[in-house]
Amino acid sequence: MSLNIWLGALEQGLLWGPMVLGVYLTFRILDFPDLTVDGAFTLGAAIAARLIMSGYNPWLTLLVALCGGALAGWITGILHTRLGVAPLLSGILTMIALYSINLRIMGQANLSLLRVPTIFTGVKKISGIDPYGPALLGLLLVMVVVTLLYLFLQTELGMAVRATGDNDQMIRSLGVNTGSMKLVGLAIANALVALAGGLVAQYQGFADIGMGIGMIVAGLAAVIIGEALVGSATLVRALLAAIVGSIIYRVIISLVLQLGLPATDLKLLTSLIVVAAMAFPLVRRRLGWRALRLRSEQSAATGPRN
Numbered sequence: 001m002s003l004n005i006w007l008g009a010l011e012q013g014l015l016w017g018p019m020v021l022g023v024y025l026t027f028r029i030l031d032f033p034d035l036t037v038d039g040a041f042t043l044g045a046a047i048a049a050r051l052i053m054s055g056y057n058p059w060l061t062l063l064v065a066l067c068g069g070a071l072a073g074w075i076t077g078i079l080h081t082r083l084g085v086a087p088l089l090s091g092i093l094t095m096i097a098l099y100s101i102n103l104r105i106m107g108q109a110n111l112s113l114l115r116v117p118t119i120f121t122g123v124k125k126i127s128g129i130d131p132y133g134p135a136l137l138g139l140l141l142v143m144v145v146v147t148l149l150y151l152f153l154q155t156e157l158g159m160a161v162r163a164t165g166d167n168d169q170m171i172r173s174l175g176v177n178t179g180s181m182k183l184v185g186l187a188i189a190n191a192l193v194a195l196a197g198g199l200v201a202q203y204q205g206f207a208d209i210g211m212g213i214g215m216i217v218a219g220l221a222a223v224i225i226g227e228a229l230v231g232s233a234t235l236v237r238a239l240l241a242a243i244v245g246s247i248i249y250r251v252i253i254s255l256v257l258q259l260g261l262p263a264t265d266l267k268l269l270t271s272l273i274v275v276a277a278m279a280f281p282l283v284r285r286r287l288g289w290r291a292l293r294l295r296s297e298q299s300a301a302t303g304p305r306n
Contacts, residue, residue, distance in 0.1 A: 007135060009254040013247030014138030015203050016218070018145050019196035020226075020246040021239065022189040023219030028238070029153075030165040030185045035091035035216055036076045039098030040069045040190040042212035044197025046102045049111040049207035058119045062198045069194020072098060073186035081179035102209055109209045118202035134203065141199070145192065146239050152188070153235060161185045217270050222246040224277035249273065 019041060026034040044065035051061040072094060079090035103109070123133035152158045163171040164181040172178050193215070201207040226245025232238040256269055 004131075005254050005258065006251075007131065009250040010247060011134045011138055011203065012200075013250040014135065014142050014243070015199045016196055016222070016250065017138075017142045017243045017246045018192040018199070019215060020219050020222040020242045021145065021149060022192035022196070023216065024223050024238065024242045025149075025185060025189040025192070027220065028165075028223065028232075029162055030182060030189070032080075032165070032182065032186065033088050033091065034073075034076060034186060034189065035088065036072055036094045036098070036186070036190050037091075037193050037216040037219060038212040038214070039095035039102070040072045040193040040212070041197040041200075041215045042102045042207075042209060043068050043072055043098055043105075044194030045201035045207040045211055046105040046111075046197075046209075047194070048198035048201050049113055050105050050107070052113055052116050052118065052202070053111060058117060058121075058202060062119070062195060065198035066191045066195045069197075070187040070191035072194070073188070073190030074183055076190070077179075077183035077186040081182055099209070106207060106209065111207045112205065113202060113207070114205045118205075119199075120202060138199075142243055145195075146243065149188075149192075150235060150239055157184065214267050214270060217267075217274055218249065221270055221274045221277055222249040224274065224280075225249055228277060228280050 019037070022040075023037060026032045026037075047065040047068045048058070048061040051064060052058055075097075076090050076094040079085040079093060080087050085093065120134050120137065123137050124130055126133060129136060153162060160171065160176050161181045161184055164176070164178045164185070168178050171181075197212065200211070222245035223242055224245070225248050226241030226243070227238070229248065230237055230241035230244050232241055252273060253266065253269070257263065257266075261269065
């Protein structure tokens with residue numbers, strides 16, 4: 001692989017990083033299977049693209065996209081906590097509704113940003129860092145997001161959100177409104193997802209109505225890969241694992257595409273990566289047990305030494 005391909009995989013992994021953090025927040029911390037992700041990702045891209053096309057500052061569009069994602073997550077939480085809809089179904093309902101909403105925001109199925117300034121336009125013009133500008137900007141943004149998310153999860157409210165996912169009944173017995181904690185967690189998670197959508201739209205130079213399809217699977221793949229490689233013993237490691245997993249996932253995609261796999265098979269590849277990543281801990285555990293059993297059998301066969 002050439003340097004440009006490695007650099008492109010790094011850039012994409014960093015820019016998709018907030019989306020992976022959002023998936024980690026819902027699936028690992030809240031223990032909530034939230035399928036709003038697919039719609040919220042496109043929502044962020046649609047808002048950013050439409051506002052940029054209307055002449056707004058590209059950085060401001062990311063803030064609006066973040067707020068739009070938070071609203072989408074809040075609606076999912078309302079469906080679940082106030083109306084009693086099952087977690088999986090509440091996410092599906094919001095995701096389906098967002099498809100029509102995204103089309104209305106964009107006005108068409110695809111918006112091009114090739115002839116308008118984005119957050120990457122100025123970075124690419126800075127002498128001395130080109131062509132590493134997008135990667136450096138993505139790294140800076142990810143560092144800010146990880147730091148803010150870590151600080152939030154260390155606050156009293158953040159600890160309550162984490163406790164809600166760990167043991168819903170226990171934290172409720174302590175007087176915490178778990179429904180409100182789920183609303184907060186879902187809003188923050190989908191805000192991060194929409195932020196990633198806005199970043200990716202500006203990076204790719206377009207927003208498409210179908211760009212969010214399969215994002216939840218890609219996010220899960222990145223989370224599982226990162227946890228397998230980095231671990232999740234502490235909160236810092238878990239957050240960093242999500243970013244590392246996002247980068248590794250994009251590297252795998254780039255490698256496979258270089259080997260000649262058609263782009264139409266990427267969704268199948270993503271599913272296979274998730275299956276392999278989820279099976280890896282079990283396989284490793286079984287191999288460890290087998291090695292331990294072999295050592296025990298060898299020790300028993302040789303008998304105690306005098």
